[in-house]
Amino acid sequence: MHFSQLRRVAPDGANKKTSRVRVAVRLRPYMGKQDEKDEGPCVRGLDSQNLEIINWRNAMETVKYHFDVFHGEQTTQQEVFLSSVKPILPHILGGQNASVFAYGPTGAGKTHTMLGSSEQPGVIPRAVREVFNLVKAKDEEEGWDYSIGMSYLEIYNEKVLDLLSPGSQDLPIREDKDKNILIPGLTHTTISSFSDFDKHFIPASLNRTTASTKLNHRSSRSHAILLIKVVRTLHAFPYRQQTGKLYLVDLAGSEDNRRTGNKGIRLKESGAINLSLFTLSKVVDSLNSGTAIRVPYRDSKLTRLLQDSLGGSAHSVMITNIAPEYKYYFDTFSALNFAAKSKLIVNKPFTQETVAVPVLPVKRARENHEVGGSGTEPHKKKQKEEKKIEEDGSSPSAHFDRLAEPSVMDRLIALEKLMMSCQDKNRLDMLKDVAQSRKEIQELKERQREFESKALLLSRLAGDKVNVKQDPVFKNSTAPLQRKQTSATKPNKQQAVVQPLQVSSQPLQQLANIKPSVCIKKKLSDHIELPDGKENAVESGWESQLNTSLLEQLRQKILQILNTGSLKELKGLQQIGDKKAKLILGWREINGHFTKLEDLVKVEGMTDKRFSSFMKANILSAMGK
Numbered sequence: 001m002h003f004s005q006l007r008r009v010a011p012d013g014a015n016k017k018t019s020r021v022r023v024a025v026r027l028r029p030y031m032g033k034q035d036e037k038d039e040g041p042c043v044r045g046l047d048s049q050n051l052e053i054i055n056w057r058n059a060m061e062t063v064k065y066h067f068d069v070f071h072g073e074q075t076t077q078q079e080v081f082l083s084s085v086k087p088i089l090p091h092i093l094g095g096q097n098a099s100v101f102a103y104g105p106t107g108a109g110k111t112h113t114m115l116g117s118s119e120q121p122g123v124i125p126r127a128v129r130e131v132f133n134l135v136k137a138k139d140e141e142e143g144w145d146y147s148i149g150m151s152y153l154e155i156y157n158e159k160v161l162d163l164l165s166p167g168s169q170d171l172p173i174r175e176d177k178d179k180n181i182l183i184p185g186l187t188h189t190t191i192s193s194f195s196d197f198d199k200h201f202i203p204a205s206l207n208r209t210t211a212s213t214k215l216n217h218r219s220s221r222s223h224a225i226l227l228i229k230v231v232r233t234l235h236a237f238p239y240r241q242q243t244g245k246l247y248l249v250d251l252a253g254s255e256d257n258r259r260t261g262n263k264g265i266r267l268k269e270s271g272a273i274n275l276s277l278f279t280l281s282k283v284v285d286s287l288n289s290g291t292a293i294r295v296p297y298r299d300s301k302l303t304r305l306l307q308d309s310l311g312g313s314a315h316s317v318m319i320t321n322i323a324p325e326y327k328y329y330f331d332t333f334s335a336l337n338f339a340a341k342s343k344l345i346v347n348k349p350f351t352q353e354t355v356a357v358p359v360l361p362v363k364r365a366r367e368n369h370e371v372g373g374s375g376t377e378p379h380k381k382k383q384k385e386e387k388k389i390e391e392d393g394s395s396p397s398a399h400f401d402r403l404a405e406p407s408v409m410d411r412l413i414a415l416e417k418l419m420m421s422c423q424d425k426n427r428l429d430m431l432k433d434v435a436q437s438r439k440e441i442q443e444l445k446e447r448q449r450e451f452e453s454k455a456l457l458l459s460r461l462a463g464d465k466v467n468v469k470q471d472p473v474f475k476n477s478t479a480p481l482q483r484k485q486t487s488a489t490k491p492n493k494q495q496a497v498v499q500p501l502q503v504s505s506q507p508l509q510q511l512a513n514i515k516p517s518v519c520i521k522k523k524l525s526d527h528i529e530l531p532d533g534k535e536n537a538v539e540s541g542w543e544s545q546l547n548t549s550l551l552e553q554l555r556q557k558i559l560q561i562l563n564t565g566s567l568k569e570l571k572g573l574q575q576i577g578d579k580k581a582k583l584i585l586g587w588r589e590i591n592g593h594f595t596k597l598e599d600l601v602k603v604e605g606m607t608d609k610r611f612s613s614f615m616k617a618n619i620l621s622a623m624g625k
């Protein structure tokens with residue numbers, strides 16, 4: 001029977017909606033040599049979806065990335081298969097397409113993930129076995145006959161080569177009227193069992209073009225693409241037929257030409273690899289951002305070939321492999337940026353040892369390069385301290401010195417720019433917001449520290465002199481604080497007006513509703529709506545009119561918001577604007593928690609009077625609901 005003459009039908013569940021590419025990241029175990037061992041990893045997992053890598057711009061920070069799935073160093077081949085690949089396989093039997101591809105730097109574990117070894121088989125053998133199992137489990141009664149076939153090819157230097165028929169020429173890629181991608185002339189072999197598959201696959205794998213680079217002895221210089229095709233045909237007239245394709249792709253390594261010493265033919269290979277990987281990144285980005293009108297499949301052979309199995313109604317998974325050693329830092333960083341949906345700079349040291357080491361290695365490297373290392377005294381002192389720290393090798397900046405050649409730095413900067421230009425606007429805005437908020441919190445933290453040291457000075461002076469306020473030394477050294485106090489003495493109408501708490505303060509209001517006292521509410525309202533806006537009339541004594549247990553509950557709730565509330569939740573409190581909320585966050589970062597509500601006066605700009613007014617406004621607001 002000639003199936004090619006039979007009518008093809010649309011796959012089950014196929015629709016016009018473009019599906020996104022699921023992104024998983026797999027971190028392979030540390031494999032540095034013994035003498036490199038002390039360096040430790042530069043990247044580590046946080047949980048099943050997040051990981052962090054040291055920020056090359058500032059070794060005191062980490063950059064946190066979020067993915068659909070994160071597979072840590074201990075993750076087994078079986079776990080990777082079960083969570084990232086197995087769920088998509090049943091779709092192939094229903095006539096839909098799918099692709100699984102391993103992306104990442106050379107030596108980071110792509111081949112291990114896709115192929116594995118006989119002791120630890122990877123995605124390819126497990127997926128093929130599973131397809132056979134799924135077909136076997138199909139009920140005869142459903143009326144379909146299944147046949148499984150395979151093709152195996154590589155894309156090397158933008159040429160499509162048939163691995164089942166070595167020595168063949170570059171094959172063309174075509175598209176039929178139903179938008180299916182075809183490769184005329186490509187060997188397609190029917191396979192009846194897993195061992196049948198193995199018989200064809202193993203010798204074909206040896207035909208794969210590999211060569212050695214400085215980074216990895218067995219570096220793969222081509223994209224190896226295994227196609228498993230499942231065709232199902234109805235027993236009876238009209239002999240409907242459906243074809244599902246599964247592409248299992250071990251991509252070439254994405255090493256950087258200038259670092260790997262590639263010349264001549266290797267350089268040409270790298271150019272082709274980089275072109276196709278760059279196009280793949282644009283395709284994945286277009287599919288996942290959902291904003292692109294045109295997905296640039298045609299810009300490389302790889303993406304053109306995968307066109308009907310990546311996006312559209314296909315099910316796609318990209319497993320990005322990364323390595324933890326510092327020598328892979330640049331590659332890991334670019335692989336993560338390629339794969340990431342979002343990233344966040346976290347102001348947190350990577351290891352405990354780095355906590356006390358305020359180093360800015362990148363900045364220093366560039367400064368040295370640009371201005372010959374000259375600088376002010378404090379700058380020189382800082383450099384000296386940094387040098388000392390780096391000599392004993394305890395700082396991550398020591399590792400970055402190797403990356404800190406101007407050419408590598410320039411490429412990291414260019415990479416970031418490129419990444420930014422590829423991002424959709426929202427992501428860019430989000431990054432800008434994060435950077436801005438961090439800057440503000442940093443400034444506020446510095447001011448808070450200043451404030452605290454002044455407060456300390458004040459308490460010392462209070463021990464020496466009876467009336468601190470008249471101490472001229474203190475007056476001079478606390479100018480900003482005094483400015484705040486001066487403005488606080490002006491009547492502030494807003495402070496006297498009690499408004500309902502905003503959305504984020506809902507729990508506080510709910511709490512107040514437990515035992516509302518109409519009588520008290522009215523009385524309090526009378527007080528707070530004084531026409532002249534003066535708050536002193538209700539500043540004291542108002543608490544005594546409230547039910548004490550309710551008052552305590554409200555106080556606890558406010559304390560909880562102060563201690564755990566987000567910026568938005570803090571701003572939901574009465575009399576806490578954006579600036580004050582950030583000051584509170586800054587105070588929390590430095591000091592931990594407020595033990596009691598009265599501790600709020602330790603935050604810059606919060607006087608006793610303002611605190612009383614704050615308490616009154618929040619409690620009355622909750623009561624007034």
Ligand SMILES: Nc1ncnc2c1ncn2[C@@H]1O[C@H](COP(=O)(O)OP(=O)(O)OP(=O)(O)O)[C@@H](O)[C@H]1O
Pocket residue numbers: 027028029031073104105106107108109110111112113216218219220251252253254321
């Ligand atoms: N998760 C892992 N667990 C144990 N060993 C691993 C793991 N991942 C990779 N390896 C080992 O690391 C080495 C490099 O891995 P692999 O050859 O798979 O890298 P690759 O990314 O495929 O490189 P290339 O681009 O050259 O193909 C191999 O010895 C491999 O066995």
